[in-house]
Amino acid sequence: MVLVVLGIDALDPELVDSTDHQNLTLDSHLSIETINSIEGEPSTHELWPTIITGLAPEEHGLKLNDGVAWENPLLRYGSAAANYLLPDGIQTRIGAWLLNNTGEDAFRVPATYYQKNGISTVFDGRDAATIGIPNYVVDPENEDREHSLRRNLGDLFERSGSAPGGHTSADPAVFYEQCLEMSMVRLARARRALRGGEKELVFAYTSGLDLIGHVSYDHPRLQMQAYSELDEFVGELRDDLHEDDELLLVSDHGLQDGVHTHEAMVAATDNRLVDDVGSVLDVRAAIESELDAHDHDGSGRGQRLSMGQNDAVTSQLEDLGYM
Incomplete structure (x- = not known):
């Protein structure tokens, strides 16, 4: 049994629909409270450390x-x-x-930060795969395709104080394609970790939806198209789950009209995973409760996969330039 947690930056509870986005809402979903930064809106830099520690930014110390x-x-x-x-x-x-x-x-604080500062995380003592989590970088010397693309976006994604969402793009359509590629890479890596059968917890993150949302204030169709495509990507991951595996989706905030909103969301394949989650501060406890209460041991899983199944994910990673 494996618990997969997928962090989807800016997944907005007001923009998902259980009919149109069955894989983004899963069997149970709800809006949860988030935390505002000193600037008055939720900050990705602060919130993912909060999600993995259960601590407010003032307590974990990673603040903008x-x-x-x-x-x-x-x-x-x-x-x-x-x-x-x-x-x-x-x-x-x-x-x-x-x-x-x-x-x-801005999001490359090494994982060693937490140990050095006496801060525990949801990964401590767990056999976990951590994929692309902002401000929890296990190997700062290496980067995957999502991070490389994000770091080299150039004029496809520039900060601008005069833009409605604080960002502009020289070509939103090209930018959209790069963001979807980022999400495909992270989802493929999560699928590969799940299929590998060595971890009890797979925690992956993608920023593609957030980036698209920041520049689509003049192109709302692009944002909703991204929701549809991401729903398909998560559906592929969902198809990889065994009967006793569970999937939890988590966002740090929503995003509308180019601006972060003050609601986050969670969704899960079993309502027990989200019943007690009222805010981003509760996510860590929900993950730990699930791991403690149920046997999440992926050992032997890889042997139950066909060669064709493993090859399909490997081929996807190769096509995306990750392998």
Whole structure:
């Protein structure tokens, strides 16, 4: 038995429909509360550490001072001085310029951060596969296709204080295709980890839906098309589940009209997984309760898969350039 947790950044409870998106709503889904950053809207940088620790940002310490990237290692020294010397608006513009004109990324805090600071996570003591989780980077020297694409988007995704969603894209259609490729990579990696039969917990994350949402304020059709395609991708993962496996979907916030909204959501193949989840602070406890109460042992799973089944996922990863 394997528990698969799929983090879908910006999966919005108001934009999913149990008829049109059966794989994004699963057997049980509900809206949950999220946490706002100092800027007044939910922050991806802060929320995924919250989801894996069950701690508010003030407790786990990974906070954005201006909603951009001042916790980035490259900027950390400068941010301390900037807090005293620069008005908030100028800090934000400088942070935006640095993100647009350097290869740095705001979401690459190494997993060792938690141990060094005495912070426990849902992965401690677990046989877990962690795939692309923001600010929980097991191997900072390596990156997969999603992270590589995100880091090199250039003018396809630029911060802009004057844009409705705070971002612009030189070509939303091309940008859309790259974001869907990002999601396909992460879903394929999750499927491969599930099929490998070595983990009790597979926790994967993708940002494609969030990125598309940020630039689709003038192209709402693109955002809803992304929901439909992602529903299909999750359906492929769902087809890989054995009868005793479970799937939990988690978002950190919603996103409408290019802007983060103040509701997140969860969905699961069994309502027991989400019944006690009222906010992003409860997700860790729900995962641990499921793992403690049921035997999530993937051993022997790989031997039950046909060669054709394994080859199909391997081929998908190769086509996407991951293998």
